[in-house]
Amino acid sequence: MCGIVGYTGPRRAAPVLVEGLKRLEYRGYDSAGIAVQSGSDLKVIKTVGKIARLKAIVPADLPGTCGIGHTRWATHGGVTDANAHPHRDPTGKIVLVHNGIVENYKGIKEKLQAKGAVFLSETDTEVIAHLIARYYEGDLEKAVKAAVQRLEGTYGIAVMHADEPGRIVGARKGSPLVVGVGEGEMLLASDVTAMVAHTKRVVYMNDGEVADIRPDGFTITDLDDRPVDKRIDSVDWDLGEIEKEGFSCYMEKEIFEQPESIGRALSGRLDAEFATGKLGGLNLTPQQLHSMQRIKIIAAGTSWHAGLVGAYLLESVARIPAAAELASEIRYRNPVVEPNTLFLAVSQSGETADTLYAMREVRRKGGTVLGICNVVGSTIARESDGGVYVHSGPEIAVASTKAFTSQLAAFYTLTLLLARMHDMSPTEGRRFMEALRSVPDKVARTLTLRDQIQAIAKKYAKARDFLFLGRNLMYPLALEGALKLKEISYIHAEGYGAGEIKHGPIALVSPETPSVFLVPDDFLREKTLSNMKEIKARGGPVIAFGVEGDEDVRELADDFIGVPKIDERFYPFLMSAPLQLFAYFCALELNRDVDQPRNLAKSVTVE
Numbered sequence: 049m050c051g052i053v054g055y056t057g058p059r060r061a062a063p064v065l066v067e068g069l070k071r072l073e074y075r076g077y078d079s080a081g082i083a084v085q086s087g088s089d090l091k092v093i094k095t096v097g098k099i100a101r102l103k104a105i106v107p108a109d110l111p112g113t114c115g116i117g118h119t120r121w122a123t124h125g126g127v128t129d130a131n132a133h134p135h136r137d138p139t140g141k142i143v144l145v146h147n148g149i150v151e152n153y154k155g156i157k158e159k160l161q162a163k164g165a166v167f168l169s170e171t172d173t174e175v176i177a178h179l180i181a182r183y184y185e186g187d188l189e190k191a192v193k194a195a196v197q198r199l200e201g202t203y204g205i206a207v208m209h210a211d212e213p214g215r216i217v218g219a220r221k222g223s224p225l226v227v228g229v230g231e232g233e234m235l236l237a238s239d240v241t242a243m244v245a246h247t248k249r250v251v252y253m254n255d256g257e258v259a260d261i262r263p264d265g266f267t268i269t270d271l272d273d274r275p276v277d278k279r280i281d282s283v284d285w286d287l288g289e290i291e292k293e294g295f296s297c298y299m300e301k302e303i304f305e306q307p308e309s310i311g312r313a314l315s316g317r318l319d320a321e322f323a324t325g326k327l328g329g330l331n332l333t334p335q336q337l338h339s340m341q342r343i344k345i346i347a348a349g350t351s352w353h354a355g356l357v358g359a360y361l362l363e364s365v366a367r368i369p370a371a372a373e374l375a376s377e378i379r380y381r382n383p384v385v386e387p388n389t390l391f392l393a394v395s396q397s398g399e400t401a402d403t404l405y406a407m408r409e410v411r412r413k414g415g416t417v418l419g420i421c422n423v424v425g426s427t428i429a430r431e432s433d434g435g436v437y438v439h440s441g442p443e444i445a446v447a448s449t450k451a452f453t454s455q456l457a458a459f460y461t462l463t464l465l466l467a468r469m470h471d472m473s474p475t476e477g478r479r480f481m482e483a484l485r486s487v488p489d490k491v492a493r494t495l496t497l498r499d500q501i502q503a504i505a506k507k508y509a510k511a512r513d514f515l516f517l518g519r520n521l522m523y524p525l526a527l528e529g530a531l532k533l534k535e536i537s538y539i540h541a542e543g544y545g546a547g548e549i550k551h552g553p554i555a556l557v558s559p560e561t562p563s564v565f566l567v568p569d570d571f572l573r574e575k576t577l578s579n580m581k582e583i584k585a586r587g588g589p590v591i592a593f594g595v596e597g598d599e600d601v602r603e604l605a606d607d608f609i610g611v612p613k614i615d616e617r618f619y620p621f622l623m624s625a626p627l628q629l630f631a632y633f634c635a636l637e638l639n640r641d642v643d644q645p646r647n648l649a650k651s652v653t654v655e
């Protein structure tokens with residue numbers, strides 16, 4: 049949440065900052081601002097609204113070659129110009145942008161107020177600027193280090209001082225920060241998307257580290273002034289991957305990328321000789337992996353839904369007891385961490401606070417945690433004991449789509465690997481592997497259903513409420529379909545196990561409340577058909593996502609979408625894109641901002 053960016057070098061800073069903020073806008077988009085230094089003058093320009101609005105008020109010829117910027121997702125204080133970042137200290141010489149939450153800001157603020165300090169915003173951030181000013185004795189880095197030691201909570205900050213032109217100091221605890229190493233210029237940002245247009249050489253900072261950047265170089269030290277030896281990593285994707293490339297929005301582009309992104313998630317990970325999965329980064333010996341008697345998956349939102357699919361598979365196919373837990377719940381439950389339990393932290397961004405803190409709690413108790421992440425170098429990826437990168441490429445739209453199916457690919461590969469260590473025969477392993485290999489092409493076929501799905505979305509987009517229903521592997525997909533619809537169209541939607549509706553939700557059924565049924569030709573098809581009949585008998589419209597050629601389902605449903613046939617364990621892949629497209633077209637119909645839905649942000653770094 050919130051994106052920060054900094055630039056120091058020979059070029060004019062303002063366009064670099066505004067362009068960087070545009071790339072970070074998915075992290076928060078209720079207000080934005082920049083501070084640029086020209087000589088000893090620090091100019092701050094900020095406004096409520098999106099980056100386009102900021103861009104419109106930043107003068108094209110704004111001088112200054114060093115600056116910081118911020119795009120906000122409000123936590124403390126409403127969406128106002130005064131609460132937008134950057135914030136200044138009382139002397140006006142220090143400017144600062146912040147991502148995170150200072151939990152003890154109130155106490156600090158009251159103490160400073162008792163000494164006469166006046167605050168101009170309601171934010172927790174402004175107290176950091178005041179603190180730095182109090183500690184400042186001619187060296188910004190020293191003052192930042194002293195100030196952050198008084199903070200409880202999380203921060204990723206970038207700070208400048210009017211008397212130290214060309215210098216930006218960054219510090220992190222719990223909120224991501226990356227240094228970009230250019231030729232005669234340096235950048236600092238919440239993630240690499242903001243800097244990849246300028247450099248692909250990056251240094252990922254860890255908690256407790258402070259970066260001091262100037263045009264000709266950088267140092268990273270810890271809070272006790274000890275230098276930290278950092279590796280320069282190389283970003284392995286191109287700017288093209290974060291452009292819309294002819295699509296109307298990122299979500300549409302990312303839905304249509306799925307055949308390739310799933311292919312990438314599987315690439316090099318299927319071992320034909322032994323009919324098993326190959327996952328190089330787990331950092332566990334085959335013996336250690338074999339001895340795992342239980343799997344617990346921790347994640348949030350869409351990643352949790354992928355985890356639910358993973359748990360069903362690991363248990364039913366690999367025969368290892370498995371469960372998916374909400375990260376925000378498990379963390380505070382004082383979880384039992386038994387030996388021989390493997391924990392999997394699943395996160396697209398690799399920065400989600402709930403998942404990160406739950407993972408830290410499990411590791412603190414001695415548990416082994418593997419990460420299933422998309423963003424390379426992200427905090428969860430770096431802090432886990434090993435893991436799998438899903439390689440879906442940058443996901444920019446706030447609603448997760450391609451990362452979900454790539455996470456599924458990781459779970460299917462892991463399931464194959466573990467199943468083949470236990471009971472699965474080579475013949476069955478080959479069958480599983482072949483079905484998995486066929487997924488990208490079949491997903492591509494589901495994308496050709498786009499016009500049919502759009503027509504159905506047009507018909508139903510005015511409904512106030514939706515039910516999404518499915519059994520077994522389709523239950524997590526029902527949850528995901530409902531989440532996609534509500535987050536981007538703002539239509540109220542509930543996902544349920546289809547067998548559960550008679551225990552309460554069926555009371556919601558009426559001619560005004562459509563039910564979306566997920567009905568693959570699996571071993572529960574007949575039972576799901578009965579549930580469809582129960583809805584029809586009560587006058588509820590039914591939209592069925594079934595299998596092409598399934599006339600029973602087609603006849604029963606008011607509207608029908610048929611996906612290609614596949615081994616019944618693999619329908620989660622084939623139902624994903626149609627559900628995403630349904631939500632997308634409903635949102636378009638209602639004129640919603642698909643990529644940046646209200647109140648949301650990607651990369652949720654607050655609890």
Ligand code: F6R
Nearest residue numbers: 349350351395396397400447448
């Ligand atoms: C929904 C969505 C969110 C995220 C959740 C976890 O479309 O994007 O529900 O899935 O915030 O985020 P990650 O996967 O980055 O941990």
